[in-house]
Amino acid sequence: MAIVSALLAGLVFGVGLLISGMADPAKVLNFLDIWGTWDPSLAFVMGGAIAVAMPGFRLVGRRARPYFSAAFQMPARTDIDARLVTGAGVFGVGWGLGGFCPGPALAAVPLFAGGTMVFVPAMLAGMWLASAVTGSLGKGLLARSS
Amino acid sequence: MQTEFTPWLSLLGGALIGLSSLWLLAATGRIAGISGIVSRLLPPVAAGAGTGTAFVAGLLLAVPVFTLFSGAVPQQTVSPDLLLLAVAGLLVGFGAVFGNGCTSGHGVCGISRLSQRSIIATAAFMFTAVVTVFMMRHVLGA
Numbered sequence: 001m002a003i004v005s006a007l008l009a010g011l012v013f014g015v016g017l018l019i020s021g022m023a024d025p026a027k028v029l030n031f032l033d034i035w036g037t038w039d040p041s042l043a044f045v046m047g048g049a050i051a052v053a054m055p056g057f058r059l060v061g062r063r064a065r066p067y068f069s070a071a072f073q074m075p076a077r078t079d080i081d082a083r084l085v086t087g088a089g090v091f092g093v094g095w096g097l098g099g100f101c102p103g104p105a106l107a108a109v110p111l112f113a114g115g116t117m118v119f120v121p122a123m124l125a126g127m128w129l130a131s132a133v134t135g136s137l138g139k140g141l142l143a144r145s146s
Numbered sequence: 147m148q149t150e151f152t153p154w155l156s157l158l159g160g161a162l163i164g165l166s167s168l169w170l171l172a173a174t175g176r177i178a179g180i181s182g183i184v185s186r187l188l189p190p191v192a193a194g195a196g197t198g199t200a201f202v203a204g205l206l207l208a209v210p211v212f213t214l215f216s217g218a219v220p221q222q223t224v225s226p227d228l229l230l231l232a233v234a235g236l237l238v239g240f241g242a243v244f245g246n247g248c249t250s251g252h253g254v255c256g257i258s259r260l261s262q263r264s265i266i267a268t269a270a271f272m273f274t275a276v277v278t279v280f281m282m283r284h285v286l287g288a
Contacts, residue, residue, distance in 0.1 A: 003200045006176075007201065007204040007207075009169050010166075010201035011205070012165060012169070012204075013205060014209070015212055016166060017159065018159070019162065019212075020155060021155065021159070023220055023222055027149045041156040044160060046254065047160060048163070048164060052160075053255060054258040057255075065175070066173055068173050069175045075263075077246075083245065084245050085267070088245040089273075091248060092241070092275035093275070094233070094236070095234075097233060099234075100235070102242060102248050102250070109206060110206060113222060115227070118231045120235065122233075122239065126243070127184060127240070128188045129239075130243035130244040133244070
């Protein structure tokens, strides 16, 4: 059931990205272009997502364990370190150059735009490189951050 | 290039993203951070990668399902500058894993958990992204 749930979650996530227009890099870049052709849509996407997730996460947090697995795996760290800010900063530069972040880029793969087909392998290489640099290959982000 | 401001569709799509994150957490106990999920699938693959693989498979199914039900292929404009997108991809992938998250993990899930780390990360990547677009469009004129 965990597998089916995750498949469904991925599908709904992707459909949400498509409906909201976030799989279109032009729309994302226009959100970031405050002093140009500004399109505030992305703020509404984040607003809609947080409006559902924030109260929802609180309700889920009352449960002892998830429905189909043994335990919740929440990020444990609360400290602000240079890696967090540096990584986010570098991520933002790439996001501003291409208008793609990981979710929309993956969801857009079946549309086969040339730029997407170059972006996604480069993104995977960048992820692998960061995992190698931080000595956390094969461990995932949560293990890495705890 | 101008794009149409779509407050209602964006709000609806956003709510679906929130619902998906909520469902993934309630069902599997995991945060819907795309960069975390994807980086766990890179070699050498960590144990318990089944749910991550299923999530990514669902994400890849979104375009066919959306097209089937709406009768229209999603519109997008991707830059034809392949070198630019290669550099963008490298920076996005590296930065997301180095900084422990991206727009979904920090921006949606982290802020929903009122995580101070995620709020600071989101502010940081929004800032550098806005500056990058400003430089590219209004200073360099690309």
